[in-house]
Amino acid sequence: MTAAVTYEAIKTCKQSGARLGRVHTPHGTIETPTFMPVGTQATVKTMSPEELKEMDARIILSNTYHLFLRPGHELIREAGGLHKFMNWDRAILTDSGGFQVFSLSDMRKITEEGVHFRSHLSGDKLFISPEIAMEIQNALGSDIMMAFDECAPFPAEHDYVKKSLERTSRWAERCLESHTRPADQSLFAIIQGGMYEDLRRQSAADLTSLDFPGYAIGGLSVGEPKHLMYDVLDYTVPLMPANKPRYLMGVGSPDALIEGSIRGIDMFDCVLPTRIARNGTTMTSQGRLVVRNAQYANDFGPLDPECDCYTCRNYSRAYLRHLIKADETFGLRLTTYHNLYFLQNLMKNVRQAIMDDRLLDFRDEFFEQYGLFNN
């Protein structure tokens, strides 16, 4: 069976560039637009695979960089691959490590060959190249692999970003050539170019000429103002093939998920919902709610009265606050479950709004209720 990843277009929204689709993978089909929970170290922190299935998560992310450092991709290969290792039989997308090298390790040196860096765990000197990134992802057996790229910092000079994207394009070609599985079946390229329209056009042209099964937009959600990210989407998404999945990396706030869907993005990922959950911050239909705050000490109502998730049906804000303050792991599990469920439910409502040709109306209604118009 060729490990094919294909995109099936279902409907384009009349009000905007949004679209309904399906991404078919060897481990199941994903309805898009979709939000992908992040499981960096072969687990979506505090969640079991059964709980992720309960909320109908169809695909999760894991990370080449982290698993290369620990426990090592050869161990996971020996375990039968990442699906078996973590007991997850749905789809897995692995990020290629470029971004993590820059965000986690110090003493790094970029060369044409690849990136030299120190492990943020042991301090050992390590090296990742496009070929090594593909070797690792093949050992993990992910359904969707990402090409090895450099995510240019923000802000960055035009000349730096140009040289960086040109190297990323050469690296993408090396990933295709080194991919042991049929190269054109499971490898997504990542469009770079910073905040510069001419460079985004150059990167998109380079990569779409190589015909990958899917394309991501990288180099965003790196500290730029949101309006700048939306501007980049406005002129970059139309450059991406309409018959392939479009993945915006590192984006996961409710407003950005809606705005990205309006602009034709199909796939999103972000650690935000799971990360903020662990310090007691939740996403609710009335906006962000920091349930660890004292004001909820005697609040015996549900976290979100409009949510029907396990957490909201069975526990009160007072109980959640108590657990978080007492540093009880169960509290982190309950807030994490809710935040992930909230985003799965949000994307289900986005898909329904596209089906009903009313995504822009849905955005206005959601922003009003979530309190997004006052920031």
Ligand SMILES: Nc1nc(=O)c2cc3nc(NCCN4CCCCC4)[nH]c3cc2[nH]1
């Ligand atoms: N291979 C690769 N290339 C990218 O350009 C890239 C760009 C990215 N931009 C982000 N942003 C993540 C922002 N996140 C927001 C919540 C708190 C932690 C950081 N993640 C990214 C991952 C990426 N992965």
